[in-house]
Amino acid sequence: MNAQRIREPQSGVRGRLAYGESMALHTSWRVGGPADRWFEPADREDLSDFVRQLPDSEPMSWVGLGSNLLVRDGGIRGTVICLKDGFDEIRPELAVSGSRLVQAGAAAHCARLAKTCADAKLAGLGFLIGVPGTLGGALAMNAGAHGGETWDFVESVEVLFDDGHFEWLPKAAFETGYRHVVAPAGFAGFTAARLRLDADADGSGAADMKAWLTKRRATQPVGKPTAGSTFRNPQGDHAARLIESCGLKGHRIGGAVVSAMHANFIVTEAGARAADVERLIDFVRAEVERQRGVKLQPEVRFVGDAA
Template sequence: MDMSEIDLIPGVRPLRGEMRVNQPMRKYTSWRAGGEAERLYIPADLADFTEFLRGLPRDEPIYVVGLGSNLLVRDGGVRGTVVVLHARLNGLRLERRDKDGSLIYAGAGVACAKVARFAALHSLTGAEFLAGIPGTVGGALAMNAGCYDAETWEIVEHVQTLGRDGQLRTRKVGDYVIAYRHVALKHGAGLGKQNEQITGDSPGEEWFVGGWFRLASGDEGESRQKIKNLLAMRINSQPLNLPNAGSVFRNPSGDWAARLIESCGLKGFRIGGAMVSTKHANFIVNTGAASAADIEALIGAVSSKVKEQTGVELEPEVRIIGSVV
């Protein structure tokens, strides 16, 4: 329902976006499991998202999601407001060409694969790997998403963030501590801890709403072929026919989580409707009726068995939010 029709949160109207109440998060996550969001807001655009944040009470929990990959919402749901950016913060444009290449701007709600195709269309290279990331630009920036030996922040020039105070900021790469599947605002760079894009586990600070990516000049045909080859590898190696959240565990230094899990004989291991994929051991799939509790229990069981048999402690890559039933 439209925010102008209901005063769910004092001081947050009139707005142009859409507010929904008691929304099942299985509709907004790629695992197709999980409880309800107390409130869910779909902003009309960046200006609307800005006004929405300015009007919220300081103690209102906020969770920002894109395509809902890499995210598990517990069956008890989440209190507060989930903000869905996919297809809303969808600006995508070629900003500048120079001797060093070109800059592309992409809003946080743009699917990573769309950025890869857009870059190829403009004969730019370096973004092809984004076609293999099943999420949005906002989520990729928040966790330094990557695949096939490439990571998001390797091509970032600078980013745009939106603070809880409703202020837009442009930040340099140097403002952040960037590592494997980790991005955090440096102490003294402004607002403190970067609010993780898909978890909202810091109630105060800022979210990525867009980024500028520097890419080298290339050949459209070659880039398209790279994307085609990458997608073929995904189809051959990943369980794309069943709901999943992408890779579940971070790769430990010098090894692969999938290799460790498979070496423990865990392919096909299941709890309830959740199963370790028989195609790729670092994927957990929803076989049809998995609860978030099934998935979380399986994550824990796999981690425990790998630790017991190999001595390696796997660290989950997926974010888990909400309360247990």
């Protein structure tokens, strides 16, 4: 830990504050070195006070379920913020001219959000049933599946700025694209969103969601340590098809393995290190480019320092 860079906020906090927190406890790959400082705010006021008192030079990262994140073995410098209790409420009750606005906290699990909306007979977010993260993470990367993307449904988002104030911003304040989101200056993190959905009049949305969930369980390594899809799908093709066509299913580097069930998933085994995952990602990219002439782009984010 860089003790000179880290200093306590000027007043006490009510949430959980820890030092040298293992990021392997907070990522779906179950690998990663320590965060200099880890903070789980008790509520909005606690979060605002904490962020406002951080030094301007303090690096700040936000983590949800860590499901699209590779934290290197040397860990993360600065402060990592994780929203949990108090930031996961879902309210599918705001009626607006023929459609409805669902307000949800950034810590709401994507699968729970999809199911809650389906139970309220609202269509559109069924694709989130297979996204293994939180709404905040889905907003940060414009998560999507089955032809739907998170920002397709965003009406507005609540964000925290790095001076500690909250503000609701319209969708137009952000630049969004395929797995790509650019936030305005001073942005620290997402805390909530309002999503515009139509009524699922004939129940087809709920039926689609159930079908996608069944397919996911049959074709993906559900329940194993993965980060979901490792690579973005290139235009007009699928990363899994390209990887499998190169004979890479089951390929291993250390404790990281290309899933034999779905080639776009990398699974970690006991004793795996983040370096194993990163080396395997680099190897798969190089082989697909060598054999198929396609440069795959990772869908996962790499953060932190090497060991």
